[in-house]
Amino acid sequence: MSTKNKCDKAAPLLLLLKGHPGSGKSTLAKQVARHLHLPLADKDDARDCFRAAEEQYGPAGTWDLNALSYEVMFSVAASQLACQQSVVVDSPLSKVELYQKAVAVAKKHNADVAVIECQPSDVGIWQQRLEARGKQELDRMTSHKPTTWAELTDLICRYNKKDKWSTDGTVKIQHYLLLDTSFGTAASHLSLVKQFFHDKGLARDAMRYGDINV
Template structure:
């Protein structure tokens, strides 16, 4: 596949999922397989740590991180490249922005949602990851299960929204025993079918 293109239109493959669900690992593998740009919201947020230390404008900093991500994604799409966008996509407004960008660039949108069925494994990965994170990286992510629960409580269920019939969505269990290679294969098959006008939700 040439730069992750399916047919004549580029693809926005938008990841969705909470911290520690394996979303970033899957996004990296998909982008590597498709040989297309990976745009990770955390890369922008990580760079704002010095600002966070001198201001309490947490929401503004987060919004600026998203805005930078949208601009980079738009630039790649303008070049005719497909992109993998790695962000929680926890608010419907974020998906609406992606759809807006896609409409402007003539791209298709496909959502891949990481939803681990094994909560104990999700918890283990979350807490193990916090021990391996490099200094200055992902300082804004929950590092304990208690912090994760507090984050989910703050969302007040807003992350569980309907993406709509026009946006193909694939839900994957990132704690299954199939391995990331098989999950990537399932995702690429789904994207190929979706670009052939098959728009449905499939759970693997």
């Protein structure tokens, strides 16, 4: 069997990026999608559109726009998997129920599931990134996202440690990689992700693009 046929028959990958705002999660998601020619499903794309609709047409009433944004994100991802296409999914993924939803979507389409969690160890660098981004996005429809360190710490406190489901040993994750995104470059982080894919035999439909090294 040719290498091409092996790639074509490999299971697609549902790659879930996980991390709090300012952790470098979205930057890495875009790098992986761009370099490996993969579609990207971003929860905030849907959420920003709903926010714009609220501004134009008024409040959504009893609708939970955040939950609806996740539904849109998973629907886009499912469409890609149905075509045997690996897909990158960008969201905080703070609740274990969202991971369970992703697993169900992947199972339906015989796809692998991997979680890459971005977790900066240097709080000072994390704060600088978050607040710098907040200043850049003042004119965008992103008021649903924390833009200051105080807002982020308040959000994390409200999770009451439930966002730690991926590291507290309570959930078995098929494939998992924890990245310290405080240091290094986008290219070095991408190289670690590609090595992870190579070691686990993941996303072979995408790994045909280029070598392991960036």
